[in-house]
Amino acid sequence: MENKTYIQSFCSIQNNSIRLNGEAVFSTEDSDFSDFSKKAYQHFEIGYPKFFKMDNLSKLAFLGSELLLKKVVESDKENDIALLFANKSSSLDTDLKYQNSISDSENYFPSPAVFVYTLPNICLGEIAIKNQLKSENSFFIFDAFNPEFLLQYANVLLNTKKAAKVLCGWVEYFNEEYKAFLYLVADEGTIEHDKNNIEIAFNK
């Protein structure tokens, strides 16, 4: 009953560099994430000004999604691509920023523009809006990268026809430490979608 599934493409973003399908495609030297992400945005000619309103977790997830979805999403069609994302620190980076805006009664300035990003799944909303993905979406938290769960749940979505493709992502951002690893899974391709291949791609 289970159909074979494949990894169609993958990318990673960490240490000021971006790799697509294992090949280095962009890097900067001595940047903080804000500077690095802006330069990457310019380099890949993303042209989506909403990017600059996003928090760092959303920027990280969004950049990865652009690299993989640009050639896949057809703007004149429905694209049934589910979003299956996970990380360790949820939205804790922005949570801390928000907490600091309310912890001192003399400097009490809670901002809705910050508060909305105190939810990890907001990055899924950003990707869905950009690509008009009216599709299954879910955000999980694990103590560490969990290829087995992502493998199993992506296959559930495909085998139950809840989605035609699944964009999987590990998008961790806390206090300038970050790593994004995204990959697109579907029922055709060349790299078999198994735990070993996910781990190999994760470490490339």
Added chain:
Amino acid sequence: MFKKVYISDTNCITPLGFDVASNIANIEKGNTGIQKHENTNLMPIPFYGAVINNTDLEAAFSKITTDGNFTKLEKMMILALYPMVDSSKISKKTAFILSTTKGNITALEKQNGKSIDKAQLSDLAKTVADFFGFQTEPIIISNACVSGVLAIAIAKRMIQAEVYENAFVVAGDLVSEFVLSGFNSFQAMSDAPCKPYSANRTGVSLGEAAAAILVTTDATNAKVEVVGDGAINDANHISGPSRTGEGLYRSIQSAFLESAISADQIDYISAHGTATPFNDEMEAIAFNRLGLEGVPVNSLKGYYGHTLGASGLLETVIGIESVAQNRLFQSFGFDEMGVSQSINVIQENETKKCDYFLKTASGFGGCNTAVVFKKVS
């Protein structure tokens, strides 16, 4: 064919009681957990919310353990699971799924090295999992306000894929300074107890609760079968719902398609009903687009406030009792119709035969979830 998946046990810890029976008794009598609070540690101005009394919680928790090293949320979650979990139901094929939006966020109020670790959701899940001795890695779902009901769909899907045989699902969230100030910054907080779908509503009341269910292929003691689900994004806006209810519409459609049922078979809808104008209006539009406008519908937010990541699971626990007892409860706080398209808001408690029940939720990030349940007789 996929295996049938059931919910065979439930529990909840709320301001209306620390078990399902006391919650139902209070709802039946029209009691609400929402009160006016004047606590400047939580909010500079008075607010309406449904808060669990700390003394009552301590008293209940001290009966199950003398270990005091747990946060309020951990105690609520452990108390919710405690009567349901026994070692005979835990194996290497038992999932532990935890749903929350903000977890132990109050740990950030005193910032030090440990507070960051304590605020990590995986720390919360590990603490609760270790208390009961779950053998598999916790699955944490944090998908804003749909988390609690999405957790049911995840459990059912993973069990049908034969990754697990059963799953304990727990959901919980607290009323905190963090969340109160955030909703207030959106000007979404009501200056009176919330009134979902009412023309006289003025916004959200927040609440805190924990709820738990056992999802299993074992039909023994089954209360309902989980027959279909969908969790589809609006792709419209990160902090407001689609005006056409597109994601909710598609989520319900997806759940109906899988259940192989049609709108006219649904006997009851337990909706999200946060009492914000945008949310309530969007739901009314989505229900009308699906031909569900005549189906009795309530929001339980009038009893519990919006309990965030707990709400979908808590409201399912109450909905399961409605189905089991053929008893629909009034949508507390509703008086005059406040949505532009007609929906059948339950105005008085009534006895009605219920076989199929639909639970829906929507949240920030444009997320939506719908799950269809079928009574097991």
